[in-house]
Amino acid sequence: MVIDWNQRETNNGRGLRAAEYVRMSTDHQEFSTDNQSAAIRSYADKRGYEIVRTYADDGKSGLSTDGRDAFMRLIDDVENGRADFSAIIVYDVSRWGRFQDPDEAAMYELRCRRAGVDVLYCADQFENDGSIGSSIVKTVKRVMAGAYSHDLSVKVFAGQANLIRRGYRQGGAPGFGLRRMLVDQNGEKKGQLDRGEHKSIATDRVILVPGPDEEIAIVREIYRIFVEDGRSEREIAAALNARAILTDLSRPWTRGTVHQILINEKYVGHNVWARTSFKLKREHLRNDPEKWVRADDAFAPIVDRQMFMQARAIIDARSERLSDEAMLDLLKSILDGHGQLSGIIIDEAEGCPSSSAYRSRFGSLLRAYALVGFSPDHDYRYLEINRKLRALHPTVIAEIIAGIGAVGGRVASDPLTDLLTVNGEFTVSVAIMRSIFTSAGSLRWKLRLDTALNPDLTIAARMDENNDRPRDFYLLPRLDMREAVLRLCEYNGLSLDAYRFDTLDRFYRMAARALLPRAA
CATH class of the missing domain: 3.40.50.1390 (Resolvase, N-terminal catalytic domain)
Incomplete structure (x- = not known):
């Protein structure tokens, strides 16, 4: 019933x-x-x-x-x-x-x-x-x-990343000198998409193709006069505006729009995606280059690769010639003039290194902002916490290796993955969980189990409310874990807290070895 x-x-x-x-x-x-x-x-x-x-x-x-x-x-x-x-x-x-x-x-x-x-x-x-x-x-x-x-979200990201690696475009304007081409599931061209047009069949895909000859000529001219004639982005923008040439968005040229043409790899045929992320509508993150999804030589290039590398070398050299103090002085002058900072504002500033140069020199734009006394409206403190926890991770692993050795165990560490093999018998992955205060004032932790390495045991260190030191540890055996992502409260019931320990003494006892006399 x-x-x-x-x-x-x-x-x-x-x-x-x-x-x-x-x-x-x-x-x-x-x-x-x-x-x-x-x-x-x-x-x-x-x-x-x-x-x-x-x-x-x-x-x-x-x-x-x-x-x-x-x-x-x-x-x-x-x-x-x-x-x-x-x-x-x-x-x-x-x-x-x-x-x-x-x-x-x-x-x-x-x-x-x-x-x-x-x-x-x-x-x-x-x-x-x-x-x-x-x-x-x-x-x-x-x-x-x-x-x-x-x-x-995980499935959509994986699907989009797969399409990028196969050479398909995932959203965004094509850029000056390029056009979007609609292709079917077999790669056959179906027609060019104009601004505001989108594919209507789920199995269709979009690639980038060279645009009109006159636009391609202008893109190549931008590179030539920047590399060979030594003219700045602002000078190039002024020259294009004087000739009444508009950008792909029908706007006048600026230093920033010229700069973007000079640094974007799509002009040499590379398909690069996930420079930034906004997963689950949370904070906008600027991803590290090693996390970018890319497919080289995915499209027909319209700029010679050697010319592109020369342009990038000139842009990168701007910051190499400047000391940290000089770069921060320039950034401070931009802040004084605009009252705020952003990547676009920095890229538009004349005689100043690009935003990517500040990111490379100081580790992040937020770090550079902090050094000149600027605080964005959004709270990005979690980035600094994550950086601190990443720096703590090798120390925790070293302590675990030392603890295993102290009880007579043996451990081998993979230098690429940090996966530990204990006594040649089982593998261990070490994770650090950042503590997060909810809007209700309670603490939460999130753990993403490493399904790629698939360790026999995961040691998860749950950080205290200030993310200064571990408050306790979870020893999570692979056989008992059914979810790839675990969300922990302060108290989680027997199903999870049965694996919780205040110290790693229990784990060290698992790894302990004792010498036995050989039988006669």
């Missing part, structure tokens, strides 16, 4: 007023906001609720509240006494949000409940009545909703 919880009618709900919240992401959802609303109203009718308000976020991701104006308006109405309803009815937990931290979804629901407004999920098979059973099911569904988006 199948129990339909939605059929359970309640007489005490008659005459109650409710609001509905509906959301549909930009991906293809099985249920549109109209279908969600129909299910919500059927549920409300059975429970005796009257829908008096509708809050709808069309085409909005549930990963965060960014851009979800209706959702934030709903929360604001509830907390500021403007809500003329006693309940909010949502289709299911995932429509409330696919937050990566399930506590974030709980926080918004708690804020509503404290204001006297209940949140009800009409399609989920539980009553949101605060009971132990419903709380457990709801938490599981929140985790599953967040995991869905995470898994989808």
Whole structure:
């Protein structure tokens, strides 16, 4: 027998007023906001609720509240006494949000409940009545909703990276002198895509091809007069503007637009992607070059490779001739003139090294910004924490190797992967988990198990609240781990905390060896 919880009618709900919240992401959802609303109203009718308000976020991701104006308006109405309803009815937990931290979804629901407004999920098979059973099911569904988006993000990134390696273009304007060409799944050309046009068949792909001859000639002229005549980007931009030549976006040339032509590898046929990332709609990250996804010689080049390398050498030499102090003085003068800093502002500055030069010299733009006293609006402290933890990783490994040796064990370390082989019997990977404070003030940790190396045991050091030292360790055997990514709270229940230890003494006892006398 199948129990339909939605059929359970309640007489005490008659005459109650409710609001509905509906959301549909930009991906293809099985249920549109109209279908969600129909299910919500059927549920409300059975429970005796009257829908008096509708809050709808069309085409909005549930990963965060960014851009979800209706959702934030709903929360604001509830907390500021403007809500003329006693309940909010949502289709299911995932429509409330696919937050990566399930506590974030709980926080918004708690804020509503404290204001006297209940949140009800009409399609989920539980009553949101605060009971132990419903709380457990709801938490599981929140985790599953967040995991869905995470898994989808991983799959999408892997698919896009694969297409890049096969030589296909992944979004973005082609650039001056280049054009986008639509090809079918067999690589046969189907036609050129103009600005604003996109492919309509899922199996079609896009590649870059040389553009009009006059644009190609201008690109080559830019390289020639920069390399051979020694003219600066600003001088080249002024000359192009004097000839009434516009960029591919129909705009006048600037120092920055010329500079981008001189440093972009697509002009020598290389397909480079993932210089930056914005996974799960979190922080924009500028990735290290070794993390870029690339395919060399993917497109037909329009600039000679030797000419390209000469141009890059000239640009790189600008910073090599300057001391750190001189570069920072130039950066400080740009900050004084503009009141802020960004990569574009730096690239537009005359007589100044490029933003990539600052990144290379000082490790990151954020580090250079800090040295001249500039703090961006966004909080990028996590980058410094990650850098500190990466520096700590070799020390932790060295301590573990020393601990194994102290109990008579033997360990071999792979210099490329840091994978440890203990006593020639089992392999160990060492990971450090950065602590993160949630918006609710609790601590969280995330661990990505190394499925490529597939170690027999993972030692995960869980850092303290200041990320200064390990607070404890998890010894995670491969056979018992079913997920590639683990998200840990301060207390995780027996299923995970059974592997938690305050020190590594238990691990060292596993690795210990004792000398035995040889039998006669």
